[in-house]
Amino acid sequence: MNTTTLKPLGGGLLALALAVSAQTAMANDSAEQIISSKCLACHTQEADQQWSRISHQRKTPEGWLMTIARMQIMHGLQISDEDRRTLVKYLADRQGLAPEETEGARYALERRLNTSEAFESQEFTEMCARCHSGARVLLQRRPAEEWEHLVHFHLGQWPTTEFQALARDRDWFELALNQMVPHLAEALPMESAAWDQWQQQPAASVSGGWTLVGHMPGRGAFHAEMKVMPAEGQDQYQVSLSGQYDDGAPIQGQGMAVVYTGYEWRADLEIDGRAMRQVFALRNGQLEGRMFLRDHDEVGADVVAARADGNSRVLALQPAYIRAGNQAEVSIIGTGLKGMPVLGQGIDVIEVISESDSLIKVRARASEAASGIHEVSVGDAQGGRFAVYDRIAQVKVVPEFAVARVGGNGSSTPKVEARFEAEAWAVGPDGKPGTDDDYRIGMMPAQWAVAPFDEVAEADGDVRFTGQMNPDTGVFTPAAAGPNPERRMMTNNAGNLKVQATVMDGDDTHNAEGQMIVTVQRWNNPPIP
Known part of the structure; x- marks a missing residue:
């Protein structure tokens, strides 16, 4: 980030600011020396702190890490881990993304690999999100010339791209150059107001x-x-x-x-x-x-x-729900929590069990008429949500669809679990389930099981071979990798399963189902999938 002009500071703060500034300058000098010694054998210097290809892209830290790793794998770059870390920091700071430019695609950075992507553009989905995630594209910025270079790189490095499904039925190269490049250059440009504005922001302290x-x-x-x-x-x-x-x-x-x-x-x-x-x-x-x-x-x-020393706010309540007519112990977590907790109309705080600036434990009681979502406050601190429900109307399995992967058994990749939760919902004022005024209660304890998803899964014995579901936690542990002599055609332990949740609400039983595919290992697992 760019730094702002220093305002008059106290002696200690000024010394700290100057030390940080000097440290930043030294790091920049070191990174530029690494670029000169490691990168300029192939890239050319265009101006001071400007290099061909390198200076015409913006990416996340993971994006720059993948770029340097590709130089190592495909072009034989020799670079130490320490120097690589220095370059990632330098490039991400100078040529990163503004916070709003990462919105909608952070699931890839956060390794939420069960995310099912959906994009408005069918063309983008088929042309750019067929072999890797669409998020990988959305988390970078380039001018048109650089997007064009990327198209040429794809076809040169992976010539079978044109022969695969969703490519051999069209003139892939012509579409990529003449339709996707202009679209990407407009939607994901190198220059943006968001990035210009972010560079002017003063650095926020995290200490x-x-x-x-x-x-x-x-x-x-x-x-x-x-x-x-x-x-x-x-x-x-x-x-x-x-x-x-x-x-x-x-x-x-x-x-x-x-x-x-x-x-x-x-x-x-x-x-x-x-x-x-x-x-x-x-x-x-x-x-x-x-x-x-x-x-x-x-x-x-x-x-x-x-x-802790920032604005007063309520971050969460644990648990974040209570049944109408009942009482429960509730933890309120936040910052600057001073004053009497208010959990909403019809909810009485009958006892404050313990309190501090960051955690207040209370015993609360909800009246029979308090059903709904309530805003929470503690003095000036606001935030969080507290749900009161008279009964559960519906339960959903979360995630609705998940992928687990076999592994271990001497292979180079471990098993990949799937984890499920039961999300309870209540009806809103219209009294009808499944309408827009329904409200989320929260995650409920459940009993878990798996079943064949269809007749094929039943015939193949998928429940027997694919792994084990923990009935109490909703954690599915897949079976071992490799061919299984006990299965038809000695196939591996893949399968297609229903995920079944059972939630008890007093004398009522609520059931919900999701789907899980148990499949083979993922061998290529980069920082941005």
Whole structure:
């Protein structure tokens, strides 16, 4: 990011600002020296800090990492891990994406690989999202000339592109050059007002305390305090995390973080003895994104965090629902929580069990007439939602469709689990289920099972061979990779299953179904799929 003009500061702050500025200048000099020594054998210098091809693209940190890795794999670039990290930081800061330019495609950065993509343009879907995700395209910016270079690269590197399905029925190369290139140059341009404006923003501080809340399918909700301290290196930080899950089990961890482009938070931590990664976006004093296991990125949590010394706000309630006429213990998590909690009309706080600036535990009681979604406040702090329901009208399996992958058994890739939750819904004022005024209650405990999706799955014994569903957690663990002598034609342990959830609501039983494909390993698994 560009820096803004320094205003008069106190001696300590001025010294810190000058130190950071000097550190940034040194990092830039180092990156430019690496480019001169490693890149200019093929690229040419066009001007000061301007190089052919390199200076005419904008990407996320993961995008630049993939570009450099491609230079290593396809063109024999020899570069150390340290130098590669330096280049990724330099290029992502100078030629990254503005926050709003990543909206709608962050699922790829956050490793939400069960996302089913859908685009308005059928042409884009067939021409650009056939071999890789559409998000990979949406997370970069180029002028028309560079998009044209990319088309030529695709066909030169993968000549069978024209012979594959959705290509051999058309003049693929002509369509790519004359229709897709102009479309991409207009929709995803190198120059944009969003990027110009973002470069003028002052760098936001991330040092200090943060209050963090999250929810992990198969494990539950959690909250924690996260401390961030400056470390050696440009925009690098030491991170520690301490909190607990909603069942009282502790969550502890520490590691390192780097901030790219002024807002792209990437951290590697060891949490409860397991390596985890954080991919967050920093906006308006809040971090939001996903935290997942490094070696099993299907296991992750949606996370929101806010600065402890920032604006007062309510981040979450755990649990975020209560049945009408009942009482329950509720945790309110946020920042600057001072005052009496207000959970909504018809909901009484009958006891404050404990309280701090970031966590208030109360016992609440909802009246019979309080059904609906309620706004929550604690003094000046607002946010969150609290649902009161008289009965469950409908249950949905989330995700509705998922993919699990066989693995292990001596192969180079581990098994990829699938994780499911049961989402409960209540009817709105019209009293009819399935209409627009229905409201979400939240995730409910459920019992889980799998069944054949169709007659073919039943005949092939897919339930027997594909893996095991944990009946209590909704976590499906696929079977081992490789041919199975017990299966017809010795095929592998792939299959097509129904995912069945059963939720008890008093004396009522609610059932829901989803679908899961258990398939083979994914051998090519880049940072942006």
